Amino acid sequence: MAGVSSCWDREELLSGYLDGELTSGELAEVVAHLDGCTDCIAVFRRIQEARSLVRQLPDLDLPSALAAALHLGDLLSAYLDGELSPQDVEHVGDHLALCAPCRSELRELDAARTAVRALPRLEPSLEPPPLGASTARRHWARRAVAAAAVAAAIALVVNTGGPAAFVDRDTLANRHTARTSVEQGFAVIPAFATPAETP
């Protein structure tokens, strides 16, 4: 090292000292040697500076392409449904606190989940099917209507959500418990509410 040299063949103990990696005997050795040895004190200071400089290097974010591969993915739905271990819940919470794309995806998943849960519970019709109507066609039509309704509900909930703040897990759990028990159905969504009397 330019201009600074040590008189000590055990000099590497200085790094061990800084890193808390010495035995008590080695620690005593360092303290005893540094007491009065100005050359080794100078070396110690420079080592300390180097260590500090490397430790102060910024913690870099992952490049976005790489980060995309490491997002929470299907953990988000399991998180909404309360199906994660406490360890994973903590991990998801930590990640969500820092990751805007995952927060946004969580909101959308929550909206979709809410919309599906808000679907009305249907009662089977007691009337016999009209003669001549094709069973397959009726099923197709029913499915098409149901799919369109779900899509519309999801779009409505997602689009009217706005830039909502981070939703914590307890809030989500309460909201869904309420939805499930109240069974409001599509009436909660303006487009599906009973149309007002129009003059």
Add this chain to the structure above:
Amino acid sequence: MSEQVIPAWEDVARRYGRQIYNYAYRLTGNRDDASDLVQEVLLRVRKGLASYTPGSFEGWLWRITRNAFLDDIRRRKRRPTTALPDVERSTVLTAPSPDEVLAQIRLSDDVQGALLKLPVEFRECVVMCDVVGLTYEEIAAAVDIPVGTVRSRIHRGRKMLRGLLTWPV
């Protein structure tokens, strides 16, 4: 991470991806190379998890990471087409004006540049200790050398690094 449980690959990727990336960047000084290295490490982890026996997961992971880095260096030596590292590109190739010099005096770039000049065996120990935050024992397990050798390499690495930085701190 518990030492008794075999983690899922997704968990490894999410928990350690950023840490591996920072390790890789500090060793290579190049973001693209660091990204490639992260992907290579995660690929090896995916393959290796099938035969992983619960033990020191950190030691296992960092050994894989370190080996992937060394393999990459060997491959580059056979086919030397390496681009200059990011730091070097910004500080060496231009003839800087006084303003540019001021703009380029960035502490972290200088430190990163000095890191890249350290011999690989010193650099990896310094980065594992001061960037990743591993203990000497964990570094010894990852690099497969005695703890005393880890201590010596870290010390010599720091000493050399400080000597490469000509400005006063």
